[in-house]
Amino acid sequence: MSTDTTLVYTGLIAPLANEALPPGSGEALDAPDRRDGRLYDYDPQLQMAVEVALATGRPLLLRGEPGSGKSSLAAFIARNLGYRYYETVITSQSSAQDLLWKYDLVRRLADAQTRGAQDDPTPLSDYDYIEPGVLWWVFDRASATRRGWQADSTCPEPAPAGEPNAALNATRAADHAVVLIDELDKADPDLPNALLVPLGSMAFDVTDIRDRPVKVALAGGATPAEGRSGQPMSRLLVVITTNEERELPPAFVRRCIVHRLEHPGIERLVDIARLHFNRPPKRPFGEEQEKLAREIAKRLDTLRGERAESRRRLPGTAEYLDAVRAALTLGIGVGGGPAWEALQRATLLKDDWQAT
């Protein structure tokens, strides 16, 4: 997504940087779908979209084909900014309430029956059945840990809730967070609309606790973070992705900063492969590897052209990285007979290979 246009502005944040990978590592760093935030190939337009989202406090809505890197961005930003990181993947079964909290009514019912049978007069506490959702953790980590319980509650303090991504977040800023709401287009239209108020006001009421009113709001009051230039910036970044299988409600889109991740060209794909697979000194990305990566990028480009005409699924960057990884590891070259054909079917064509 390179561009000839140079963007001139005073950044709130330093240019987003990649973290050097351990030499010759074959550990989880090589996970095909990176969520550790250590590597990401971004362009100036994307960095500016992030900065505008931070400057305005609006959610960043990322559009683009599957496999274009939408879901990997949020962790990358969180690591760069030192913000806590949370994520949730939306499905057709998801509801807006899942992102706020869940109440385990069935367990409560079972406990009530057990106590009734044992003539135990101890009242049940709602706090024990509350499980904070991802937005609760994002808005107020301390409140989420206590499941909304406060010192003036009439109920005993519940066991602490388990924080998602706890080990990593323990090293990050307490009042700053990035949250990824992935594949929002999979949800029924009610879900984005139901998120308008919590995301707009950065607050919501937990209505399942009858002990006392519990309001969750962005911790730390109204004090914003400060950018490099001394200008204020949001302590919270909401990154939402959509594969555009369905249109999102216009009212929701109007409240977002919208950026589309375009499919990279051949040379940028080679750069992305270099970023992911260069592990000197044991596994350097030398001339030979670069040639192979470029050949696969050209093949991908041809395939995309052919398949676009027949409106079939287009292989993207994720499939490209799989193909390069497999070809490098297995020593298979493009056009290398049945081995290449098999690799191409498995990584690039997938379910559509018979139609090609």
Place this chain on the structure above:
Amino acid sequence: MKHGGDIWLGDLLSSWQALAPGDEATRAAMARLLGFELATVQPEAPAAAPSATPPAPPAPETTARHPPPVEVSPAGAKQQYFVSDLPRASEPLYGRDPQREWQAVEALARADTATRAAMSPPELFRPEWARTLVTTLAARLQPGRAIDEVRLVRDLAGGHPLERIPRLPRWTLGLGVQLLIDVAPGMEPFAADQIALSEHFAEAVGEAHVEEWLFADCPLRGVFAEADTEVWQPPQPGVPVIAVSDLGLGAPADHLARASVQEWLELAGQLAARGSRLTVLSPWPRARVPAALAERIALVEWDRPTSAAQVRRLLERHDG
């Protein structure tokens, strides 16, 4: 997220203040991210250098602000008309050369998108309601995850065994939809509306979740996507089916192949047996549809007054 409303000018000013864009291109790029398009403003001409000679008096206002006068053809000039060389209707039919006739007519230039949009008739659904209507039509009432506390308490209080946790139903698009589009002669006037409707479904439900087939008269006679006719297959159990059809009402009198009420009832019955709902979207008023059919299928009038609330009430009755 500092306020719940739409992105507004304040967001643009905030981003400009925080990020201090250094040139016009960057300002415009930031504006686009927020959904604004900056208008190009022509800079004013620089003031003229002082001159020893007095400036010329301004031109009369009429010449500066009004368009030039329209040229009028001189009196008596012959108006040019296009004269067709097609044979007159009074000429005998035999002896005509059809090939020559086609060639004699100049092809009209294709209208551009804006012109086509301006000339096309209004959509059958109100445009501002179309998305909600399509979403409502494709949705099914399914058990959700939220527990039906009222029913649960009632069952327990009544001492009934709790075989399964009762769940509150919710409308969902998760099942997708089978869209059957009637291309029989009676639906020809609505061909463009059908294309627009199909696009609405793809946008609202997701292209991958819309199984679309064409048919003529009744889907039970076969469906097709391109050329070859195939046997219609019902969708997965529970998936709603929407047939866009006039049920033969608009077919010309000599169209003898129109489907019978029995055929449509047979289709509805097959779908009902699999837990699927058949909804017929018809451009004809409900009063024109045979009562036996109108009672058994969810019939929605494809017309301006139709609202999502009406459709939802109708579908609630059919989804039980």
